[in-house]
Amino acid sequence: MLSTLQSVEWTVKSRARARHMIDEFRAEFGGEPELWTRAPGRVDLMGSHTDYNLGFVLTLPISKDTWIAARRREDGIVRLRSMNLDAVDEFRLDQIDRVADSKWRNYVRGVPAVLQQEGLALKGCDAIIHSSVPIESGLSSSAALECALATMFEELGGWHLLPQRKAQFGQKAEHEFAGVNCGILDQYSACLGLNGCALLLDCRNLSTRTVHLAGNIHVVICNTMSRRRLSGGEYAQRRSECEQGAAILGVPALRDLSPHHLASRRNELSDTVARRCEFIVAESARVELLAQALSSNDRDAISSLCAASFTGAKDLYEIVSPAMETMMDCMLAAPGVLGARQAGAGFGGCMVALVDSAHTEAFRASVIDSYSRATQTTPEVWPVTGARGAEAFHL
Numbered sequence: 001m002l003s004t005l006q007s008v009e010w011t012v013k014s015r016a017r018a019r020h021m022i023d024e025f026r027a028e029f030g031g032e033p034e035l036w037t038r039a040p041g042r043v044d045l046m047g048s049h050t051d052y053n054l055g056f057v058l059t060l061p062i063s064k065d066t067w068i069a070a071r072r073r074e075d076g077i078v079r080l081r082s083m084n085l086d087a088v089d090e091f092r093l094d095q096i097d098r099v100a101d102s103k104w105r106n107y108v109r110g111v112p113a114v115l116q117q118e119g120l121a122l123k124g125c126d127a128i129i130h131s132s133v134p135i136e137s138g139l140s141s142s143a144a145l146e147c148a149l150a151t152m153f154e155e156l157g158g159w160h161l162l163p164q165r166k167a168q169f170g171q172k173a174e175h176e177f178a179g180v181n182c183g184i185l186d187q188y189s190a191c192l193g194l195n196g197c198a199l200l201l202d203c204r205n206l207s208t209r210t211v212h213l214a215g216n217i218h219v220v221i222c223n224t225m226s227r228r229r230l231s232g233g234e235y236a237q238r239r240s241e242c243e244q245g246a247a248i249l250g251v252p253a254l255r256d257l258s259p260h261h262l263a264s265r266r267n268e269l270s271d272t273v274a275r276r277c278e279f280i281v282a283e284s285a286r287v288e289l290l291a292q293a294l295s296s297n298d299r300d301a302i303s304s305l306c307a308a309s310f311t312g313a314k315d316l317y318e319i320v321s322p323a324m325e326t327m328m329d330c331m332l333a334a335p336g337v338l339g340a341r342q343a344g345a346g347f348g349g350c351m352v353a354l355v356d357s358a359h360t361e362a363f364r365a366s367v368i369d370s371y372s373r374a375t376q377t378t379p380e381v382w383p384v385t386g387a388r389g390a391e392a393f394h395l
Helices: 012-029 103-117 143-155 163-179 187-194 234-251 258-266 269-294 299-315 321-330 357-375
Strands: 035-046 055-072 077-082 089-090 124-131 198-202 209-213 217-222 337-343 350-356 382-384 391-393
Touching: 012 055, 012 077, 012 124, 035 143, 035 187, 035 217, 035 269, 035 299, 035 350, 035 382, 055 077, 055 143, 055 187, 055 217, 055 382, 077 103, 077 337, 089 103, 089 321, 103 143, 103 163, 124 143, 143 163, 143 187, 143 391, 163 187, 163 321, 187 198, 198 258, 198 269, 209 258, 217 321, 217 357, 234 258, 269 299, 299 337, 321 337, 321 350, 321 357
Parallel strands: 077 124
Antiparallel strands: 035 055, 035 391, 055 124, 055 198, 077 089, 198 209, 217 350, 217 382, 337 350
């Protein structure tokens, strides 16, 4: 019989999920798992691409998450299976190598490799992985995997990491093994989430404060069903352009650039770099303003801030795909919408809407209908709530 742990909502669906994982574990490895860990995905409510510019982000760790069921081994071997990808990997902890033909295998190998670099003693294991975070959709399925894995090795090894350190190790694994030079947003969200709250993250000093959304505002994810990949050249190019701008203007990061400073020296930059800088400076400033608007239920401000963010993402940062533009039109035409914008890095994937709670179901039905008719593709649309960060739990 499954017992309740405070951090996991044991609905009929989650109980079925756990039983399915146990069945898969028995089939793959024999016997029973002895420990469970989880970590959430996230949606940025404001702050696209500001994290690697050391600016501010308003992030919501979400109720879609990655679960791992594991059992320790004493021979230093790690065996893993992803139920979502039907992918497997096996390696020894004393010889963890990158692989050329599997991004997923580099994610799962990168975490223990980095933990060992930091001097932490690891145990081998058998593990089944299942995620409800859509893959390559902009909701950070990779960080949820990394942080759930780090928590699994933490439990197996009997040591403890501060959540901030765990996030940094996950980021390092993504840099060194997955080849994505990401900012800290995704891993930090996956490790430091709180039930029912958004987090306002300062990406320079890694401090946060909790932000409570007004009770009649729901966050709704709208998936364009158009996958995006951060290891491609567009993401790296945006980061490089920002670094060029900061270097030319003599600031450590674009976080330190004021609108006045940028305007006075804009002619020193190429048009492309200037537009990238303009977006980041304005986007980082919008974070605090949206946090205030969501807490105070200032609906006019919510609408204008989200609109400005999307316009900047489209015209200045150029991360908006045709599917995202169509979804934006559908969200803005739906009942109860207060504001809508891009989510994650852009280039496809998911978008986010802030919706009057009385109209959540009508909003969902309208977006599904209008997007399906416009694209002949049925989107996924679902409300999310703030979720706790990476942790172990029990059945």
